[in-house]
Amino acid sequence: MVEKRIPISVKEAVTRVMQFEKEGKKEEVSIYECNGRFLCEDIVANHDVPSFDRSAYDGFAIRSVDLKGASKENPITLSVIDEIGAGQVCQKRIGEYEAVRIMTGAMLPSDCDAVVMFEVVIEGSENTQPYIIIDHEVETGTNLSFQGEDVKKGKTLVEKGTKINPGIMALLATFGYAKVPVAKKPIVGIFATGTELLEVDEPLEKGKIRNSNAYMVMAQIERAGATPVYFGKLQDVFTESYEAMKEKLESVDVLITTGGVSVGDYDLLPAIYRKLGAEVLFNKVAMRPGSVTTVAHLDGKLLYGLSGNPSACYVGFEIFTKPIIRRYLFSSKPHLQSASAILGEDFLTANAFTRFFRSTVSWKEDGLLHTVPSGVDKSNIVTSLAFANALTILPSNSTGYQKGERVNVLLLEEEAGSEWPWN
Numbered sequence: 001m002v003e004k005r006i007p008i009s010v011k012e013a014v015t016r017v018m019q020f021e022k023e024g025k026k027e028e029v030s031i032y033e034c035n036g037r038f039l040c041e042d043i044v045a046n047h048d049v050p051s052f053d054r055s056a057y058d059g060f061a062i063r064s065v066d067l068k069g070a071s072k073e074n075p076i077t078l079s080v081i082d083e084i085g086a087g088q089v090c091q092k093r094i095g096e097y098e099a100v101r102i103m104t105g106a107m108l109p110s111d112c113d114a115v116v117m118f119e120v121v122i123e124g125s126e127n128t129q130p131y132i133i134i135d136h137e138v139e140t141g142t143n144l145s146f147q148g149e150d151v152k153k154g155k156t157l158v159e160k161g162t163k164i165n166p167g168i169m170a171l172l173a174t175f176g177y178a179k180v181p182v183a184k185k186p187i188v189g190i191f192a193t194g195t196e197l198l199e200v201d202e203p204l205e206k207g208k209i210r211n212s213n214a215y216m217v218m219a220q221i222e223r224a225g226a227t228p229v230y231f232g233k234l235q236d237v238f239t240e241s242y243e244a245m246k247e248k249l250e251s252v253d254v255l256i257t258t259g260g261v262s263v264g265d266y267d268l269l270p271a272i273y274r275k276l277g278a279e280v281l282f283n284k285v286a287m288r289p290g291s292v293t294t295v296a297h298l299d300g301k302l303l304y305g306l307s308g309n310p311s312a313c314y315v316g317f318e319i320f321t322k323p324i325i326r327r328y329l330f331s332s333k334p335h336l337q338s339a340s341a342i343l344g345e346d347f348l349t350a351n352a353f354t355r356f357f358r359s360t361v362s363w364k365e366d367g368l369l370h371t372v373p374s375g376v377d378k379s380n381i382v383t384s385l386a387f388a389n390a391l392t393i394l395p396s397n398s399t400g401y402q403k404g405e406r407v408n409v410l411l412l413e414e415e416a417g418s419e420w421p422w423n
C-alpha cells in the first residue's frame with residue numbers, strides 16, 4: 001500500500017523550515033569585489049555628508065550683509081580678494097565688501113554665508129584688482145550645499161542583509177569602506193536524480209529527457225545570492241545515491257536534490273532520508289505545483305527534496321529555499337516580495353490546494369500591476385518559467401477566480417523581499 005501523506009499548509013511548511021534559519025558567516029572583501037554581495041553589517045554614517053558647507057555653483061562667495069539694499073538703482077561693488085577651486089581652502093579673512101571667487105564643491109570661506117553665480121554679476125578689474133557688481137540682495141544660505149544636508153553622522157543608512165547595488169557602492173566609498181563586511185555566500189549543493197536524465201550535451205534518446213532542473217536551480221541559487229555546486233546526476237539506484245549524498249553533505253551548507261520525492265517505485269529520497277537519519281519536516285504541502293516538496297534536517301543542515309517536475313522544482317525553491325539563503329545572508333526580509341495585482345485571466349476551476357501560477361506581471365495604463373500566466377499552469381511544464389517574473393497566489397477555494405479580481409503576487413526579481421508574506 002502506498003504511503004498516505006497528509007498535506008500541510010504553505011504557511012505551516014514555511015514556518016517549519018524557518019525554524020532552522022540562521023545568519024551565516026561574515027567576511028571582508030575589497031570594495032572592487034562587493035557589488036551584488038549582501039551586507040552583513042548596517043552601514044552607519046561615520047561623518048556628516050557633506051562634512052563642510054560648500055558652494056553648489058561656480059561663482060562668488062559673499063557676505064549677504066554687504067548686499068543689504070542692493071538693487072538695479074543701487075548696485076553694490078565687492079572686491080574679489082581670493083580664488084578657490086574644489087579641494088582648496090581659502091586662508092584669508094573676508095572683510096566688508098569683499099568676496100572670493102569660488103567653484104562648485106569648494107569649501108565656503110568661514111566669513112561668507114552665500115554664493116552668487118557668475119551669470120548674475122558684472123565682473124571688472126581696476127589696477128589688476130578684480131571686483132564684481134551685484135544688483136540684488138542675496139539671502140544667507142543661497143547656493144550652498146550645507147554640512148550634513150545629505151546625511152547626519154550616526155544615521156543608519158543601509159541595513160545588513162541588503163544586496164549591494166550601485167547606489168550603495170557610492171555610500172561605501174563615501175564612508176571609506178575600502179574593505180566591505182559582507183555575508184559569506186552559503187554553498188548550496190545540487191544533485192539531479194533520475195535514470196531518465198541526459199546531460200545537456202547528449203543527444204536525445206527514446207524515453208529520456210535532458211536534465212534541465214540542475215541548471216535552473218543553479219541559476220536560482222545564484223539569484224538568491226549563494227554559490228551553487230553541481231554534483232552531477234544520480235541514477236535511481238539506492239546505494240549509489242545514498243553514498244553520494246552522504247559524502248557531499250559534508251561540504252555544503254544546504255543540499256538540494258531534484259526528483260525522486262513522490263511515492264513512485266523509484267522515488268528513493270524518502271528512504272535515503274531515513275537511512276541518513278534526517279528528520280523530515282514535511283513531505284506534502286497543500287500547494288500546486290510543488291506539493292511533493294520535502295524538506296529534511298540533519299545536524300543543522302537542511303536537505304531539500306525538490307520535485308522532479310520543473311515548475312514544481314522552481315516554485316519549491318523560491319518558497320522554501322530562497323528565504324533560508326537570504327537569512328544566511330543576514331536579510332530580515334528573506335521571503336519573496338509580495339504585491340497586489342489585478343488578475344488578467346479567469347481561473348474558474350475549484351482548487352483544493354493553493355496555486356502558484358508562474359506569471360508575467362507588468363504595469364498597465366491604469367497605473368496598476370497586472371498578472372497573467374507566463375505559460376501553461378501544470379507542474380511538468382518548463383517553458384512557462386522562462387517568462388515568469390512572479391508567482392501569482394490563488395488560495396484554495398471552491399469557485400476559482402475571475403479576471404479583474406485583486407490577487408497577491410510574489411515578485412521573483414525584486415530584491416527588497418518580505419518579512420512574512422503568508423498572513
Ligand SMILES: Nc1nc2c(c(=O)[nH]1)N[C@H]1C(S)=C(S)[C@@H](COP(=O)(O)OP(=O)(O)OC[C@H]3O[C@@H](n4cnc5c(N)ncnc54)[C@H](O)[C@@H]3O)O[C@H]1N2
Nearest residue numbers: 192194211212213214259260261262267292307308309312
Ligand atoms: N501516485 C502519485 N503519483 C504522483 C504524485 C502523487 O501524489 N501520487 N505526485 C505527483 C506530483 S504532484 C509530482 S510534482 C511528481 C513529483 O515527482 P518526483 O518529485 O518524485 O520526481 P520524479 O518522479 O523523479 O520526476 C517527475 C518528473 O520530472 C521529470 N524530471 C525529473 N528530474 C528532472 C530534471 N532534472 N530535469 C527535467 N525534468 C526532470 C521526470 O522525468 C518526471 O517526468 O510526482 C507525481 N506523481
Ligand code: MOO
Nearest residue numbers: 290291292312379
Ligand atoms: O508537486 Mo506537484 O508539483 O503538486 O504538481
Ligand SMILES: [Mg+2]
Nearest residue numbers: 260262264267
Ligand atoms: Mg517520482
